[in-house]
Amino acid sequence: MADNKKKVLEMLAQNKISTDEAYRLLSALETEGSASEGTPKSGTAAKMKSKYLRVCILSGSEHEHGGKSDRVNVRVPMTLIRSGMKFTSLLPPEARDKVTGALQEKGIDFDMRNLKPEEIDELIEALSELEVDVAGSDGETVKVFVE
Amino acid sequence: MKRPPMLMHVIIRGERRGFGLWLPLFLLLPLALALFIIVSPLILISILVFWPRGWRKRALHIFGAAFEVFCSMRGLNVDIQGDHHCVYISAV
Numbered sequence: 001m002a003d004n005k006k007k008v009l010e011m012l013a014q015n016k017i018s019t020d021e022a023y024r025l026l027s028a029l030e031t032e033g034s035a036s037e038g039t040p041k042s043g044t045a046a047k048m049k050s051k052y053l054r055v056c057i058l059s060g061s062e063h064e065h066g067g068k069s070d071r072v073n074v075r076v077p078m079t080l081i082r083s084g085m086k087f088t089s090l091l092p093p094e095a096r097d098k099v100t101g102a103l104q105e106k107g108i109d110f111d112m113r114n115l116k117p118e119e120i121d122e123l124i125e126a127l128s129e130l131e132v133d134v135a136g137s138d139g140e141t142v143k144v145f146v147e
Numbered sequence: 148m149k150r151p152p153m154l155m156h157v158i159i160r161g162e163r164r165g166f167g168l169w170l171p172l173f174l175l176l177p178l179a180l181a182l183f184i185i186v187s188p189l190i191l192i193s194i195l196v197f198w199p200r201g202w203r204k205r206a207l208h209i210f211g212a213a214f215e216v217f218c219s220m221r222g223l224n225v226d227i228q229g230d231h232h233c234v235y236i237s238a239v
Contacts (some may be wrong), residue, residue: 047154052222075224083215090205090212 050128060139152238160233
């Protein structure tokens with residue numbers, strides 16, 4: 001946008017356009033700039049929308065323990081997930097191999113070496129659509145969602 | 148630039164005893180900065196030592212990334228309650 005303004009001013013200096021025309025062009029450029037700032041890209045909008053990952057686990061044994069039930073309520077900021085994922089890219093290759101090996105031992109087929117920084121944002125964005133709602137027969141519930 | 152968390156509220160309760168803490172992180176930040184300045188010559192030496200192994204980039208970025216993780220902790224809330232135990236951590 002700055003380049004366009006410069007061009008308009010150059011045209012004015014070379015007397016190719018009048019001051020009125022230059023004023024109108026500059027105003028139009030400013031309006032265009034503020035409009036594009038006002039409408040964020042879809043990716044950014046998604047990032048702004050989802051702020052926290054929530055994990056809620058409630059046991060169904062409320063009556064067995066004198067009215068108190070076991071519960072887990074975790075709220076993780078999405079920014080923390082994003083920076084945590086970026087932090088993993090700084091792990092030395094030896095450590096990554098160990099983590100990948102440990103995950104595979106547990107039956108999780110996830111290779112950290114394939115995780116690229118540009119894919120992290122895509123992954124976080126995809127998380128905004130995540131919703132897990134599990135209800136057990138004893139009344140226990142597990143909810144994982146993004147808010 | 149993200150604002151780092153100012154306070155951390157920690158409550159840990161066991162069957163008989165427990166404690167609650169309000170950690171003023173905003174007071175710890177200047178201390179951490181002072182410590183970083185004191186330790187910086189050692190960091191510089193370690194970067195030079197690891198330079199041939201190709202860890203230079205990692206060593207340079209790790210502090211920035213760690214600070215980013217710390218700043219992102221704002222809003223973190225962990226609340227785990229059992230029959231007689233309770234763990235509550237909140238970064239404000």
